[in-house]
Amino acid sequence: MPKFSVLIIEDEKNIQTFMSKVLKRHDYRVLCADNGEQGLEIIRSQCPDIILLDLGLPDMDGSAIITDIRTWTSTPVIVISARTAEQEKVAALDMGADDYITKPFGTSELLARIRASLRHSNRLNTDSPLYIRPYRHGEMTLDFSRRLLTIGTEPIHLTPIEYKIVAYLAQNSGKVITYASILSSVWGPYADDDNKILRVNMANIRRKIEKDPAQPKYIFTEVGVGYRMAEDEEE
């Protein structure tokens, strides 16, 4: 299997070193850029499989890179950002970033994010019929072809809207999905901006699938941003 190449755009040398060490150990080919200009150059010349992007760069606003490359490529971009900046995260995701990771992060978290984004982009690229394969995590199985959600052996009854939400999250499992993205995918592009309806539905779903809604196993909340479904286990 050819190695996936990862581009790290990060001006902080220590963080760059730590990330590239981890990624090299896990068989990724690592490219590094210290600033935005250099990063764009590498993206254009080497076409990395995935880009890790720090938003606070010395020479340009990181979000400018996202808008720039989104005009010609769908290479997944994972934004590295600080915890308190929800607005920044949502803006980056709306601009076309695939996911974000919050500083400081551990190695397992970093690898999981990269895996999830790569898997999703591969699905898009190869048009493979992976959607047909059921989603599995822990006791949960979601069979897309039969529109059936089971926990253990017990089928869970979901309303059509609830099913749409869960299916959309499961198809993007491991990745954060913004409120706006779910709203437009489930209710259509003219959906109301108010995400209360989504949150009510989500609360109902949680009560159906989680044993303890306050300590969920399958669908996690990223407050102020959206939801993230646990990574698909089969792969």
Added chain:
Amino acid sequence: MLAAATGISFGFFLLGNKNVANITVIYILALILTAWRTDGYLYGFISALFCVIAVNYFFSYPYFKFNFFLDGYPVTFIGMLAITVITSTTTTALKRQRRTVAEREKALAEADREKLRANLLRAVSHDLRTPLTSIIGSSSSFLENYTELTDEERTELISNIKEDSQWLLNMVENLLTVTRINDTSADKVKKSPEVVEEVVSEAIQRLKKRLPDIQIRVNMPNDFLMISMDPTLIEQVLINLLENAFVHSGTAGPIDLIICNASDQVIFTVRDYGVGISEKRLPYIFEGQQTSSENADGHKGIGIGLSICKTIIQAHGGQITARNHSLNPDGSPHSGNSAESLKAYVTSAPRSPGGAEFTFTLPKEKEDMKNA
């Protein structure tokens, strides 16, 4: 005001109601309102004069002429004047009082803020230095004596570095939350309606990343609960309280997080079944002042965590309290000596308190009531 009164009186007058008493009452009302709206006696006095003249000129026989020799006229005059003066005095005094109270409150808030700032600074300069010393020391000893160290020693040094940096991170996040509280504007925090269970679950998730062994039992109503808050700040409060309960209770047993939905507020309770809080410290627990000598468990101090909790909850318009409770983990009253009847995770030995309990409330806003 007076013009309005004259207008209304004319209305009465033209409608055929020529009762001078009614008109006088309207003028008196106008007088009181005038005194209430203005400062000092001057306005009141002038308006009283105007009223008396107006009543005389417009509304008492002979109409549109002055007649100062009506029966009881001096009584009306003196009466009106007296009312004005008294009202003016009262309202002026009231206003002055209100202003002083507001000023005093502001000064108090200012002092509170200053105190928090001072505590923060103290924490920064003192508490941050400890873990940094350990990090620098461990890492340089790792680098300098690499070849002489055994594998276990290396692991130990590195784990110490990790532990201390995580402690530092927690500290920094606490400090950061303070910058999200805006003291100057009326809305101290940026509130948005949030689903309680989502905030709670994210807080627990983040805490579990750091403390994988922590056990938390969440007990909350099954209803959909949405209240206005700054979710990042409330998460920080929950994390601080739960972590405190885990680290300082002296037991590894589960911690209860109980959420109650009251009519005008939501009540959060964090209850541990550990050693409780010493009576001596209880009154000052939110002050953020803690001398190291009192740290019986040898752990780094509670530091500023609790005083930040208090600041956050107060900025939300809620309240936070701490007490010792006397319950067993299963909810039965703590009897003090039936250790064998307790579940296995309760350490042992009869204790008088059942553990520490922190409660905070978040008020529901109008919007939240509508959502409920």
